[in-house]
Amino acid sequence: MVRLLWEVGKRSFRRATTYRLATASGAFINTVFGYIRATILVYVATVSGGEVRGLSAQELATFAFMSQGFIMIVGAFGSFELPTRIRSGDIEVDLYRPADLQLWELANWLGRSAFQVLARGIPPVVLGMLAFDLRWPDPTWHWAVFGLAAVAATVVGFALRFCSNLLAFWLIDTRGVDQMVTLAVSFFAGLILPISLFPPWLEALARALPFASMIQLPVEIFLGLYTGWGLVWVIGQQLLWAIALLLLGRMMLASATRRLVVQGG
Amino acid sequence: MRLETARAELRLYRHIVGARIRSDWQYRTSFFTYLSAQVIFIAFELVALIILISLVPKFGGWDRAEIIFLYALATLPFSLGDVFISEVERLANTYVRTGDFDSVLLRPSSALVQILALEFELRRIGKLLPPAAALGWAAINLDITWSAGKAGMVVLALLGGTLIYSALWVIAGSITFWMVDFREGTNALTYGSQFANQYPLHVYPGWIRAIMGWALPLAFVAYVPTVFLAETANPLGLPAWFAVAPPVVALVLIAVAVVMWRTGIRHYQSTGS
Amino acid sequence: MAKDDTIIVLDQLSKTYVVRTRAGRMRRHKREVPAVAEVSFSIQRGEMVGYIGPNGAGKSTTIKMITGILTPTSGSIEVLGLVPTRERRRLARQIGVVFGHRSQLWYDLPLSDSFDLLHHLYRTDRDRHERNLAEFVDRLELGPFMDTPVRQLSLGQRMRGEVTAALLHDPALVVLDEPTIGLDVVSKFALREFLHQVNDERGTTVLLTTHDLGDIEQLCPRMMIIDGGRVLLDGSVSEFKARHGTQRTVVVDLREAQNPLDVRSGWVIGTDGPRQWIRFDRRKASAAEVIAEITALAPVLDLTIEEPEIEDLIRHLYQGS
Numbered sequence: 001m002v003r004l005l006w007e008v009g010k011r012s013f014r015r016a017t018t019y020r021l022a023t024a025s026g027a028f029i030n031t032v033f034g035y036i037r038a039t040i041l042v043y044v045a046t047v048s049g050g051e052v053r054g055l056s057a058q059e060l061a062t063f064a065f066m067s068q069g070f071i072m073i074v075g076a077f078g079s080f081e082l083p084t085r086i087r088s089g090d091i092e093v094d095l096y097r098p099a100d101l102q103l104w105e106l107a108n109w110l111g112r113s114a115f116q117v118l119a120r121g122i123p124p125v126v127l128g129m130l131a132f133d134l135r136w137p138d139p140t141w142h143w144a145v146f147g148l149a150a151v152a153a154t155v156v157g158f159a160l161r162f163c164s165n166l167l168a169f170w171l172i173d174t175r176g177v178d179q180m181v182t183l184a185v186s187f188f189a190g191l192i193l194p195i196s197l198f199p200p201w202l203e204a205l206a207r208a209l210p211f212a213s214m215i216q217l218p219v220e221i222f223l224g225l226y227t228g229w230g231l232v233w234v235i236g237q238q239l240l241w242a243i244a245l246l247l248l249g250r251m252m253l254a255s256a257t258r259r260l261v262v263q264g265g
Numbered sequence: 266m267r268l269e270t271a272r273a274e275l276r277l278y279r280h281i282v283g284a285r286i287r288s289d290w291q292y293r294t295s296f297f298t299y300l301s302a303q304v305i306f307i308a309f310e311l312v313a314l315i316i317l318i319s320l321v322p323k324f325g326g327w328d329r330a331e332i333i334f335l336y337a338l339a340t341l342p343f344s345l346g347d348v349f350i351s352e353v354e355r356l357a358n359t360y361v362r363t364g365d366f367d368s369v370l371l372r373p374s375s376a377l378v379q380i381l382a383l384e385f386e387l388r389r390i391g392k393l394l395p396p397a398a399a400l401g402w403a404a405i406n407l408d409i410t411w412s413a414g415k416a417g418m419v420v421l422a423l424l425g426g427t428l429i430y431s432a433l434w435v436i437a438g439s440i441t442f443w444m445v446d447f448r449e450g451t452n453a454l455t456y457g458s459q460f461a462n463q464y465p466l467h468v469y470p471g472w473i474r475a476i477m478g479w480a481l482p483l484a485f486v487a488y489v490p491t492v493f494l495a496e497t498a499n500p501l502g503l504p505a506w507f508a509v510a511p512p513v514v515a516l517v518l519i520a521v522a523v524v525m526w527r528t529g530i531r532h533y534q535s536t537g538s
Numbered sequence: 539m540a541k542d543d544t545i546i547v548l549d550q551l552s553k554t555y556v557v558r559t560r561a562g563r564m565r566r567h568k569r570e571v572p573a574v575a576e577v578s579f580s581i582q583r584g585e586m587v588g589y590i591g592p593n594g595a596g597k598s599t600t601i602k603m604i605t606g607i608l609t610p611t612s613g614s615i616e617v618l619g620l621v622p623t624r625e626r627r628r629l630a631r632q633i634g635v636v637f638g639h640r641s642q643l644w645y646d647l648p649l650s651d652s653f654d655l656l657h658h659l660y661r662t663d664r665d666r667h668e669r670n671l672a673e674f675v676d677r678l679e680l681g682p683f684m685d686t687p688v689r690q691l692s693l694g695q696r697m698r699g700e701v702t703a704a705l706l707h708d709p710a711l712v713v714l715d716e717p718t719i720g721l722d723v724v725s726k727f728a729l730r731e732f733l734h735q736v737n738d739e740r741g742t743t744v745l746l747t748t749h750d751l752g753d754i755e756q757l758c759p760r761m762m763i764i765d766g767g768r769v770l771l772d773g774s775v776s777e778f779k780a781r782h783g784t785q786r787t788v789v790v791d792l793r794e795a796q797n798p799l800d801v802r803s804g805w806v807i808g809t810d811g812p813r814q815w816i817r818f819d820r821r822k823a824s825a826a827e828v829i830a831e832i833t834a835l836a837p838v839l840d841l842t843i844e845e846p847e848i849e850d851l852i853r854h855l856y857q858g859s
Binding site for chain 2: 036186
């Protein structure tokens with residue numbers, strides 16, 4: 001089974017590599033947005049005496065580029081093959097596979113995500129280095145922790161979309177839900193603005209939600225904002241959300257499968 | 266002859282758009298859900314902007330009303346363009362990649378009019394609400410005396426801004442005639458422009474200012490009108506005659522867009538689908 | 539006047555595609571593919587012409603240049619006195635196009651809405667549009683599915699809709715690119731009959747591409763054979779039939795394997811167990827005669843008559859009559 005899922009992931013990775021121009025164009029727009037966001041945030045820090053809410057200009061610039069790079073890695077804007085397959089009925093074929101649907105989709109997602117690290121995660125950050133002074137993880141073992149956080153982030157992203165995509169079993173038109181999720185991610189994951197810049201009450205709310213685990217928290221780990229037990233707790237948060245959402249997804253899948261069997265498609 | 270053709274195309278546009286609206290209206294719940302989502306989406310962007318500018322007493326030396334006014338002039342025309350012109354974004358994936366553009370070319374009507382009409386979605390109108398509200402609020406709270414002349418300038422600024430964004434959209438769409446897969450990159454031209462326009466130009470470093478002022482005339486959408494209309498601080502020292510530049514700039518950019526579009530179609534015709 | 543009566547004229551028309559393939563990691567290999575090579579012909583008003591060739595022969599490319607969606611690499615082309623790619627909209631107003639592989643209708647709209655949209659698109663006179671529509675709806679029996687979205691129509695229904703769409707505005711020329719592809723025999727027949735009537739009654743010039751010889755035989759007095767981008771033959775169908783395509787093959791499944799049957803009106807060209815292939819010359823015997831002879835000679839389980847493929851005819855052409 002693990003072997004099968006590994007192959008699925010590999011195939012997904014390979015498929016993603018074929019879209020060269022599309023990927024390059026995506027990396028381009030991520031970089032452009034990164035530059036604009038970084039400029040504005042650095043400006044705010046500079047006129048505030050070098051730092052705002054405890055974040056320096058360097059850290060804010062890094063945040064801008066890292067968050068842009070994270071978009072595709074964690075699938076912030078979603079992937080919508082599932083609802084299409086559910087609506088057309090093709091999903092039945094998927095359910096007959098010898099592999100669990102959720103794990104299958106997770107393997108697909110991770111394969112694509114791995115590619116996105118190279119294709120759209122690294123370029124904006126590297127290009128950002130040309131004009132900005134960025135902050136890198138240090139000491140070196142922090143990179144490993146960050147890697148773990150990144151994986152957790154993408155799993156949370158997957159689990160979230162999996163749940164919302166499964167709603168296609170119950171709702172005719174899931175576009176409204178998809179939009180809401182995208183909005184929630186854009187705002188509460190720190191994509192539009194780092195949530196550390198929110199007014200305290202809003203920041204507290206944002207940190208209580210799963211979206212922060214997708215971008216804000218892993219980037220904060222990258223910036224080295226946590227140490228010791230604080231670091232453990234943050235990673236723990238991410239993992240808890242990942243597990244909780246995966247379980248929710250499983251429950252929804254079981255319910256949907258039952259429904260399908262009863263209704264006959 | 267040209268005028269008659271233009272009027273016929275307009276009639277066709279109205280007919281198709283009318284049919285689209287009627288068919289959208291049949292799925293009313295979906296329509297309103299989507300519309301609300303649009304309002305909320307744009308509203309959240311505005312909220313983020315407000316949070317950001319609250320972190321500093323005077324953003325770029327401008328007070329809050331001036332920044333919000335800038336935002337409104339940057340975003341309201343964009344939303345207008347979003348409703349009427351952004352359909353051209355569909356060109357790449359829906360028409361060129363599938364070869365369905367052939368069907369468009371086989372009809373006795375302008376390709377652009379067909380695409381804009383067939384892909385029209387009324388629900389995008391929700392995006393107008395937050396920037397319109399922002400404009401209203403800013404207009405009341407600006408430290409200036411309003412006059413008929415000033416009001417007229419606002420209308421001109423909105424018109425010029427809409428034309429500039431529209432031209433950018435058509436240019437972005439035309440690029441996909443040559444590089445179908447570059448679609449997402451062309452978003453940098455449209456969505457990137459609107460995003461960059463929300464902040465005062467003088468906050469940006471020199472090279473970005475140069476791009477926004479000269480390479481693409483983005484500064485003329487919101488920054489230039491705001492400086493003169495809202496009588497803000499003018500750290501870049503814009504000369505007074507800049508105030509009347511936006512419509513001229515818009516027309517020039519429209520001309521560029523038309524040329525690119527036509528060239529794009531010719532390219533499509535020579536390479537086939 | 540002669541100029542008025544020439545609807546289409548091609549002169550040394552060529553189209554070469556440049557194909558870029560990836561050779562290795564970065565380099566691109568450029569290859570020139572001639573799709574149409576120095577084709578010349580002219581079509582007069584009121585003609586019904588068949589443009590036949592195997593897949594990839596250049597039929598669709600020629601049609602695309604005639605309808606103005608593709609620019610030629612060299613040579614000239616004039617349709618209704620206009621240069622297609624330069625006066626696309628003016629030309630579109632005067633011609634009708636039916637593509638077997640692509641739809642000119644709108645997928646999400648019901649047929650009736652599509653027709654209404656076309657009325658606005660072509661700016662036809664309201665009365666004329668209504669009259670034409672009524673006539674086509676009646677003749678092609680579109681009534682039952684006028685309110686069905688095009689997306690949900692069967693291929694046969696959709697093709698009837700497409701043909702109507704192409705003719706609603708009374709074009710002087712209608713161009714059809716593989717219109718009968720995928721249709722069942724009955725639908726093919728009906729469509730061909732309809733096109734014949736339209737040409738007869740309205741004098742509409744018809745240019746039809748196909749790789750189905752049945753289309754040509756039933757419909758077009760004149761045919762052009764194209765292969766490898768070149769026109770191999772341009773002449774009357776009846777003459778062609780007289781000289782080539784004279785042989786047919788009956789494939790018969792006998793109840794039990796036998797020695798080759800002694801068929802006097804034909805000759806056996808092959809056997810495989812109980813199956814035998816019997817060829818006959820159409821000029822000398824009819825299919826009915828041959829079949830009668832076969833069934834009289836041995837118990838027959840099943841039989842079919844193989845039609846000559848266009849590829850066979852072309853091969854025949856290359857080899858001489």
